[in-house]
Amino acid sequence: MAIVLANIATLASLYVLLGAGYVLVYRASRILNLAHGDLMTLGAYGFFTLLAAGAGLAWSTPSALVFATVVGIAVYALCMRSLVGYPPFVGVLATIAIGIIVRAAVSVIWTGRTQHPASLIGEAELPLAASWGGALSLMDAGLVAVAIAAYGGLAFMLRRSKLGIQMRAIAEQPLLAAQLGVRIHRVVAVSWGISTLLAAAAGIFYSTRSLLSPEIWMVGLAAFTAALIGGLGSLAGLVPGAILVAAAEALTMQFGDPTLSSAVPYLLVLVVLWVRPWGLFGTREEVERV
Amino acid sequence: MTRTAWSGRIAAVALGVVCACLHAQEPIRIGVTGAITGPVSSSYSPQVDGLRLYVQQLNENGAPGKRRIELIVLDDQGQPARAATNAKRLIEDEKVLAMQLISVSATYAGAFKSARDNRTSLILSGMSVCPSQVFPPNTDPYVYCAGFIATGPEAQYAIPFAKRRAREAGQDLKLGLVAMDVPVSRQGVDEMEQVARAQGINLVDKVAVPPTATDVKPVAARFVQRGANWIVTWAPISLSIQMVKALRSLGWDGFYLGASSADAEQVLQTLKDPKFGVYASHAFTVESLPVFKEMRAAAGRFGVKERIENMTGGWISGMVLEAALRKCGVGCDRARLHEALDGLNVDTKGLYPTPLEWTKNSHIRSRLAYTVYAWNAQKGQVERLEPWTPVDVK
Numbered sequence: 001m002a003i004v005l006a007n008i009a010t011l012a013s014l015y016v017l018l019g020a021g022y023v024l025v026y027r028a029s030r031i032l033n034l035a036h037g038d039l040m041t042l043g044a045y046g047f048f049t050l051l052a053a054g055a056g057l058a059w060s061t062p063s064a065l066v067f068a069t070v071v072g073i074a075v076y077a078l079c080m081r082s083l084v085g086y087p088p089f090v091g092v093l094a095t096i097a098i099g100i101i102v103r104a105a106v107s108v109i110w111t112g113r114t115q116h117p118a119s120l121i122g123e124a125e126l127p128l129a130a131s132w133g134g135a136l137s138l139m140d141a142g143l144v145a146v147a148i149a150a151y152g153g154l155a156f157m158l159r160r161s162k163l164g165i166q167m168r169a170i171a172e173q174p175l176l177a178a179q180l181g182v183r184i185h186r187v188v189a190v191s192w193g194i195s196t197l198l199a200a201a202a203g204i205f206y207s208t209r210s211l212l213s214p215e216i217w218m219v220g221l222a223a224f225t226a227a228l229i230g231g232l233g234s235l236a237g238l239v240p241g242a243i244l245v246a247a248a249e250a251l252t253m254q255f256g257d258p259t260l261s262s263a264v265p266y267l268l269v270l271v272v273l274w275v276r277p278w279g280l281f282g283t284r285e286e287v288e289r290v
Numbered sequence: 291m292t293r294t295a296w297s298g299r300i301a302a303v304a305l306g307v308v309c310a311c312l313h314a315q316e317p318i319r320i321g322v323t324g325a326i327t328g329p330v331s332s333s334y335s336p337q338v339d340g341l342r343l344y345v346q347q348l349n350e351n352g353a354p355g356k357r358r359i360e361l362i363v364l365d366d367q368g369q370p371a372r373a374a375t376n377a378k379r380l381i382e383d384e385k386v387l388a389m390q391l392i393s394v395s396a397t398y399a400g401a402f403k404s405a406r407d408n409r410t411s412l413i414l415s416g417m418s419v420c421p422s423q424v425f426p427p428n429t430d431p432y433v434y435c436a437g438f439i440a441t442g443p444e445a446q447y448a449i450p451f452a453k454r455r456a457r458e459a460g461q462d463l464k465l466g467l468v469a470m471d472v473p474v475s476r477q478g479v480d481e482m483e484q485v486a487r488a489q490g491i492n493l494v495d496k497v498a499v500p501p502t503a504t505d506v507k508p509v510a511a512r513f514v515q516r517g518a519n520w521i522v523t524w525a526p527i528s529l530s531i532q533m534v535k536a537l538r539s540l541g542w543d544g545f546y547l548g549a550s551s552a553d554a555e556q557v558l559q560t561l562k563d564p565k566f567g568v569y570a571s572h573a574f575t576v577e578s579l580p581v582f583k584e585m586r587a588a589a590g591r592f593g594v595k596e597r598i599e600n601m602t603g604g605w606i607s608g609m610v611l612e613a614a615l616r617k618c619g620v621g622c623d624r625a626r627l628h629e630a631l632d633g634l635n636v637d638t639k640g641l642y643p644t645p646l647e648w649t650k651n652s653h654i655r656s657r658l659a660y661t662v663y664a665w666n667a668q669k670g671q672v673e674r675l676e677p678w679t680p681v682d683v684k
Binding site: 003004007010011014107111112113114116118119137139140206209210211213214215218219221222249250251253254255258259261262 | 327329331332335471497499502503504505506507508509511512515528531532535539540557560561562
């Protein structure tokens, strides 16, 4: 039982970290960022490159996160900003194009070869079966802790900080927010930066626990289903969405036919959207906008 | 005879000489379609580099018939439609003498059809899995396999290896089988299951993991809970890496036996797990064969940065190509090359422990030999766990 819960908690944490990025960008700009998985891959490669260059874990991690934040802001400033005012689907198409470009760039720069960041941080010495009856590794525990901290921090920021209130204002009434002096582009750019930072954090954990290759962008799609089930604009819905998707995947793998595990989250999306097209915690208004 | 008639004869002879010279200088065109980019490229692209390197060296040292070999390399990204188009273009437009295919099994059908339709020999190389069409008795006349991998013989070797090792260690073998959820991997594991059942082995579980799975830890937990002490797989090494890491993080102490790959030696060196072995039918560089020195020297001379162990499959396919062209002789054409391939015998200088032999009825190495490589923690290097074990192709 401990193993089952640990697996669900770990996977759900990964989806929360990644899914929060989808929610944040959607809240601020009403755009589904389908390049999110690719930006995660880019952040993970940034981390790996620094590690391989001998920067050490203490330097590589914050540097990769800063790099990712800058990339996120740059993506908005250089590509997405000029699309403001166009229908949302134009922005979505643009993120698909950005994703393809990032994927190609990653393949060209780092080749398709599988990399192992864990081996560069003394994987053999890590007590990987440290706690919870061997069910939760040290890396897993770190992932859960970071996801909780990031989620808590994000929720606090959106509710209490000036930036968070501005983000919410832009999401609700962009025109009114602009008239009240909110610098819309700056706020949305910051939300892209934070979103990409979270993606990079997820990428660092994923690549360290598993492996790193240009194909890990697909993890982003699984996290997208979690955000979709919770309600795309709802941070509160993300956690139940992530837990549902993670549980469906992990339980199918462990007790059912693993072949179905990748399909089950999408089946869940269909069922949830059939019952509540705006997601578990979304609002009708968002569906109309989409 | 008039002066004009003499002039005409001289001109005709001169033209003939010029044509003959031009033919001798005309390069031999060999087509290659391979997964150079795309999701699976890490397994195939180094093999293309190995073939290129071999041909570069061959051209420098003097190619067969003193004709340069020109490789026309096209990228199929591991996609069936691209591979089919590439094969058609290489065979029909570029008029290549023969083709090499270094890509995933999903790309085979279209390429095989082009080869058959145009009576052009097609050689599968490197990590390309040898398909049923190269096995006797119903051999496809135009498809040959010089690659590392074949599902049936690997099952015949890997499962008895696990049984033998478990017995030597005084263990009661509880076997788990893992496939990636793609047809060729499932076939490989199904064949392993047949061998295991025939040998009365206790098979605790068999699973196929989707290539898109985010986390394989639940699968690992499944094996741990069912008490597997050996897990054998016929799947890409990326899945083995994920499985080994997940199993170890759950404190599993059993032996994981995976399939080899172009970069298997590098993977073993990176993971440094003494209980993670890979079965292979080709030699790793730890064997210190002179041919590895030759490869290293060639890579240095031509500025190739790829690790030589990753290029072994491509180098072998270069050896096959050279042997076939030498046997085919001057004026080699598609038909004569096809004849030459049907009786080819290539000594791969130890890269394959047994000679590569093809006959009219068998286009796969008729006698394969396998071993298992794993990390030796005491010596701090990869090592072969047992002598090469011959496996007859059935």
